Amino acid sequence: xxxxxxxxxxxxxxxxxxxxxxxxxxxxxxxxxxxxxxxxxxxxxxxxxxxxxxxxxxxxxxxxxxxxxxxxxxxxxxxxxxxxxxxxxxxxxxxxxxxxxxxxxxxxxxxxxxxxxxxxxxxxxxxxxxxxxxxxxxxxxxxxxxxxxxxxxxxxxxxxxxxxxxxxxxxxxxxxxxxxxxxxxxxxxxxxxxxxxxxxxxxxxxxxxxxxxxxxxxxxxxxxxxxxxxxxxxxxxxxxxxxxxxxxxxxxxxxxxxxxxxxxxxxxxxxxxxxxxxxxxxxxxxxxxxxxxxxxxxxxxxxxxxxxxxxxxxxxxxxxxxxxxxxxxxxxxxxxxxxxxxxxxxxxxxxxxxxxxxxxxxxxxxxxxxxxxxxxxxxxxxxxxxxxxxxxxxxxxxxxxxxxxxxxxxxxxxxxxx
RNA sequence: GGAGAGGUUCCCGAGCGGCCAAAGGGGGCAGACUGUAAAUCUGUUGGUUACACCUUCGAAGGUUCGAAUCCUUCUCUCUCCA
Numbered sequence: 001x002x003x004x005x006x007x008x009x010x011x012x013x014x015x016x017x018x019x020x021x022x023x024x025x026x027x028x029x030x031x032x033x034x035x036x037x038x039x040x041x042x043x044x045x046x047x048x049x050x051x052x053x054x055x056x057x058x059x060x061x062x063x064x065x066x067x068x069x070x071x072x073x074x075x076x077x078x079x080x081x082x083x084x085x086x087x088x089x090x091x092x093x094x095x096x097x098x099x100x101x102x103x104x105x106x107x108x109x110x111x112x113x114x115x116x117x118x119x120x121x122x123x124x125x126x127x128x129x130x131x132x133x134x135x136x137x138x139x140x141x142x143x144x145x146x147x148x149x150x151x152x153x154x155x156x157x158x159x160x161x162x163x164x165x166x167x168x169x170x171x172x173x174x175x176x177x178x179x180x181x182x183x184x185x186x187x188x189x190x191x192x193x194x195x196x197x198x199x200x201x202x203x204x205x206x207x208x209x210x211x212x213x214x215x216x217x218x219x220x221x222x223x224x225x226x227x228x229x230x231x232x233x234x235x236x237x238x239x240x241x242x243x244x245x246x247x248x249x250x251x252x253x254x255x256x257x258x259x260x261x262x263x264x265x266x267x268x269x270x271x272x273x274x275x276x277x278x279x280x281x282x283x284x285x286x287x288x289x290x291x292x293x294x295x296x297x298x299x300x301x302x303x304x305x306x307x308x309x310x311x312x313x314x315x316x317x318x319x320x321x322x323x324x325x326x327x328x329x330x331x332x333x334x335x336x337x338x339x340x341x342x343x344x345x346x347x348x349x350x351x352x353x354x355x356x357x358x359x360x361x362x363x364x365x366x367x368x369x370x371x372x373x374x375x376x377x378x379x380x381x382x383x384x385x386x387x388x389x390x391x392x393x394x395x396x397x398x399x400x401x402x403x404x405x406x407x408x409x410x411x412x413x414x415x416x417x418x
Numbered sequence: 419g420g421a422g423a424g425g426u427u428c429c430c431g432a433g434c435g436g437c438c439a440a441a442g443g444g445g446g447c448a449g450a451c452u453g454u455a456a457a458u459c460u461g462u463u464g465g466u467u468a469c470a471c472c473u474u475c476g477a478a479g480g481u482u483c484g485a486a487u488c489c490u491u492c493u494c495u496c497u498c499c500a
Contacts, residue, residue, distance in 0.1 A: 257454075260454065261454060261455070262455080263455060263456060264453095264455050264456065265455090265456085266455095267455090291453085292453085292455075293453060293454080293455080296454090296455080320454080323454085324454050363447095365464090365465070365466090366465085366466070367464080367465060367466075367468090368447085368463090370468090371447075371448075371462060371463075372447075372448065374448090374461095374462085375447080375448040375449065375461070375462065376448070376449060376461095377447080377448040377449070378448095407447085407448080408447080408448060408449090409454070410454060411447095
């Protein structure tokens with residue numbers, strides 16, 4: 001099998017391919033242009049969206065040319081695949097602004113530079129709004145719509161599920177538009193391969209069929225396993241909500257912690273999928289007697305470095321080591337921690353604990369803080385706060401002149417007095 | 419267009435005149451146990467100047483001493499028929 005293809009198989013990406021032999025042969029022969037679609041439904045991607053783009057990274061390194069297609073046009077519609085409800089429609093302005101931030105985020109794993117390194121594929125980003133928004137309805141039906149059989153579409157799992165609950169006509173069109181995307185990319189950019197999540201299988205196959213009918217050309221599809229955590233939780237969801245890539249929505253420290261806390265069974269699998277470490281290096285962590293926690297720490301570091309940069313990864317790691325390791329909470333460990341600044345006068349006058357905690361992310365409201373204190377989970381430095389009426393003043397400052405608030409064992413917040 | 423069913427707290431889902439800030443489950447948070455894991459057990463889960471008060475049961479009115487519960491209008495969703 002083709003080397004690049006084999007890499008994806010070995011790292012655990014692949015679920016299915018429309019034609020292994022033909023695709024492998026094609027990739028051996030030439031640089032293949034391929035694409036992945038991303039829907040700009042939010043202002044930030046979360047890690048669950050990233051799987052196809054990590055795969056894109058590997059293929060790009062092998063010399064194939066990625067197209068990251070932002071669905072500025074299709075986002076106006078909504079894909080019924082995998083959804084149980086009609087998703088809300090976005091305004092054109094929202095879509096445009098989302099597209100811009102998504103491009104930036106994808107830059108962390110895909111190299112969009114004008115002149116890539118020798119041997120590395122050339123990547124571009126396109127937006128299907130460019131060809132979808134001005135489509136003429138009648139022309140579209142005559143050229144594209146006639147190739148689609150409703151009977152066939154209804155047999156697709158993604159539509160079947162929705163028929164139970166109701167499926168609007170607008171969503172029913174999604175497959176046609178995505179197929180048209182593939183056709184357009186084939187015509188204008190010579191794109192031969194579409195990759196995507198397993199939920200996209202139906203849409204990808206439909207696109208391949210359309211190209212075969214209209215252009216008499218053979219294109220290919222490759223789908224990835226939907227990555228789920230071993231506890232059944234959806235990837236990218238955490239108690240804090242979705243694990244967004246945008247540091248203002250999900251801090252690099254929390255991001256690091258998310259990976260540091262994955263289940264034992266997921267550690268190796270995720271190292272293969274979500275880092276660029278060579279497989280033989282990952283294999284070291286699978287050996288007998290190796291502490292799983294080392295693998296998790298490596299995973300957290302590598303993943304944070306990819307998304308947020310080496311500097312943030314270092315900070316998050318140092319902070320984590322300081323807090324959970326044997327080392328005392330040195331000042332250098334605190335940089336990566338979420339921080340709040342507080343005027344010295346306010347502390348001098350004394351602040352009720354509940355108010356102090358609710359000012360941080362540790363508690364949402366005073367009531368929330370009260371529950372935390374009553375439950376015995378509220379700490380300042382080494383002192384457990386057991387009385388909700390406690391007032392915090394200068395005497396609580398530690399040797400660094402700061403307050404280190406803690407909720408439970410894992411959630412820290414640093415208060416700097418100025 | 420016609421007939422019916424329904425919109426309850428983060429989610430699912432009970433409640434159908436006062437004992438309802440609203441059962442139960444899920445999820446979340448905290449405690450115990452641990453390895454910053456999983457599983458398990460316990461507590462907690464609208465807000466506040468907290469043994470009380472305030473705001474919540476699709477929206478707006480109304481009936482009642484008293485409404486998530488009854489009436490009216492509006493709105494949205496689903497099912498069946500055309």
